[in-house]
Amino acid sequence: MEKILNKKMTQFAFFSMTASLFITVYEYPTFAMSGKSLIFFLLLCGICWFLPVSLCSAELATIEGYQEGGIYSWVGKPLGEKYGFASIFFQWFQVTVGFVTMIYFIIGTISYILGIPEINNDPMFKFISVVSIFWILTLLQLKGTETTSKLAKYGFSIGIVLPVILMFGLTIKYFLSGNQISNSFTHSSFIPKLNDISALTSFVLAYMGVEASATHFKELENPKKNYPKLLFILVLVGILMSTVGGAVVSMVLSGNISSNQGVMDAITKLISPGNISWPVKVLGLLISFGVVAQVSSWIVSPTEGLQFSATKGLLPKSLSKKNKNQVPVKILLIQAVVVTFWAALLTFGSGGSGGNIAFQAAISLTVLIYLSAYILFFVSYFVVVFKHKNLKRGFEVSGGQKVKMLVSVIGFIVSVAAVITAFIIPSSMSKESGKIYIILLAICFIITLSIPFVFYHFYSMPNKKKLEDNSKNQ
Template identity: 75%
Template sequence: MKKQHTMSKFAFFAMTASLFITVYEYPTFAVVGKSLIFYLLLCGLGWFLPVSLCSAELATIEGYQEGGIYSWVGKPLGEKYGFAALFFQWFQVTVGFVTMIYFIVGTLSYALEIPAMNNDPVFKFLSVVGIFWILTFLQLRGTETTAKLAKYGFSIGIILPVLVLFGCSIKYFMSGHSISPHFTHSSFWPTKATIGSLTSFVLAYMGVEASATHFSDLEDGKKNYPKLLMLLVIVGIVMSTIGGSVVSMVLTGDISSNEGVMDTATKLISPGHVSFFVKMIGFLTSFGILAQVSSWIVSPTEGLQFAATKNLLPKKLAEKNANDVPVRILMIQGVIVTIWAALLTFGSSGSGGNVGFQTAISLTVLIYLSAYILFFVSYFVILRKHKTLAREFQIPGGNLVKGIVAGVGLLISIAAVCTAFIVPSTVPSSESHLYLISLLAGFIVTLAIPFVFYHFYARPKKKSAIIESGEQA
């Protein structure tokens, strides 16, 4: 029986866009001034475009559609590497959920004028956990719920606020206000002081490949998936450039990562007080990030569920409810996110907390980049050894162009890994050694986890399954 496609082109576009196009990164972009335009173009064209093109090709290779990055890496490089890539993709988002919801909490605290919501650790922890678990239980209703949230969240929670802020900024500057010296005096080209920001800009484009797990749900996926990814590249670069530039051009002095967008809205719309329209911007952007969290809750877990069917994880994890959702995996994920929320919220409130928080963020980026490095390496293996495999979409220009595209993406991934070890300005110089040692140790341990698990659980499990099937035969 042919599978009923459940997602329209716009629903798929909105859900994929909400995986990576987000408002909460704008203050981070704004810190580097005009260089944000350079970094967004570099990472958009030199990293996001290669990821999009390569994933579009891999997703349309016959037999590679199921499991997303697990199949893309596992089939050419070997099962354990596919499992590792899948683990890295999932693990990083368990921390990413907390940082995304931190932005929601900070924005709602600003809009509702309840400072304790963002400043009191207990209040903040309960808010983060409450929001995440509500969204998790909503996902139990199936992909249709996720698609609806993503569609409306992207339209009115990301596109609308950015357009409003852009329009208000034009009016603001036309009425005689000057552009922030922070923006005008900054360099378009990267400097020694801003090179460490490369990792943040790569992070801004991470996640587009996670939509591949919904490939089979998309209407005429083989035809529409590559086209939608190309459109996402353009929209992603334009939206991020506009949003980051507006924040950088309007704000002076230190830019708050949690409240930078709201500070910008206040200065543009009602300087000196939080007006009704500023609050509406806050509610809309919060809804947009909620949609992003919602999209991320299910996408990586579907890959884990596929791995469970291959005996790489306990088979009970593969069981789904009536709405085709892997409930046990979502519950385990929820517990892990709750633990992260406690560690980051209460750990960051004490001495050395900023080091712990920054280490956790940098670690997630490094782990995700590890998955992308495996992704590009697997593409090169396919390009060299499996070029005859049938595929609906290919990067145009032949093998030379394919090699250049994937090579640029791989080089930027490696460069981003290196810049992640540049100590951020938010970490006191007296604690820079602690930051680097913690980050390196955490990186090595996390890299080892999937390989150790595969060696001691998955490989013996698969061997016993093969023996059992042989005996039954």
């Protein structure tokens, strides 16, 4: 992602950068499974989760002494270094799972337009495809991120925004031509039923990552006035694009919707039912390009926090080193190995049952890991509001302490609710598939939660003490 140094960031640049962090296409089929309820979920998560995260992170990011290290300082300063390290680990680690989710979508799309189902259905073929795509994109990063920053910008425009606009226009034409809205959509209700509440987890993911833009608060033109305004516009745009994309897939397709091929199924039905025509293939390639661009833009971004941890002695110092192109080679290679591990576990762990279990497990695990960081984030905000009222801020949630607590408590409750609902078997899964899904998700989540605390206890603390002793003896 392009960094604008020594000059103010325009409102459009800030908007584009933030939107590219969380607006995505690969979740539309997951949204579509909820029918009309997708509108309810997107409104709920947009207002009761997206805004609290954005507003609270804006305040934390502008407190004196909290700017360096991002969420490491936001959590570490109020709660202690151990929790700051855990939060930054979760923020990075969730991306390693998210990469698999995104590439699953790319593989499903390419498999569809090429007419080679084995790419998506055969576990070994799928695993090799995921690993190959990610390692190629990682190696491309070693020459610097300028090219991939541009790729991300254009990928968002022509790989996400353009396809959604075209899908909307094609849907209008489709229904004006006399086609009927699917029963899956018309027979669903706006208010979700109790057994559909597990979908909350996926809808929270629609807005995750937006807090990253708060670190650029000072670079924005007239930030105190423009930041809240841009947040409101981002909420509207995010809800609108996700609603349009999800609703199109839901209204056009009936029955079970494939998690990683649903978008292409909908596009095919809109353009040339029963025939994968060249316009379908072009749109598929554009969408794949958009997701590839998102993967590229995220490969280096989350490693900055790990580098900062290394400078504090919490990780080996060698991990903070960069090559001549300012790329942390060792961290990227470790990240690629971790992604390879997740790809193997999620692909083969689904028992060769096709794409849906692995895809849904990857999405849920991504959200659970990231939510672990957000829960720590909201707890730290509570502490700051109550115990550090007098710290200087460049921005703060208006309305006083009561409003601040109301905003953060709502965000915290939605975060906890999303964690709980992630362990409810989706109604679209069979009983047997649901068991595999829950076991796979629970094992991965428990292991992930323990990693930063075990690592901090057995490596970070002793290493930091060793560095401090060496410093005293010099």
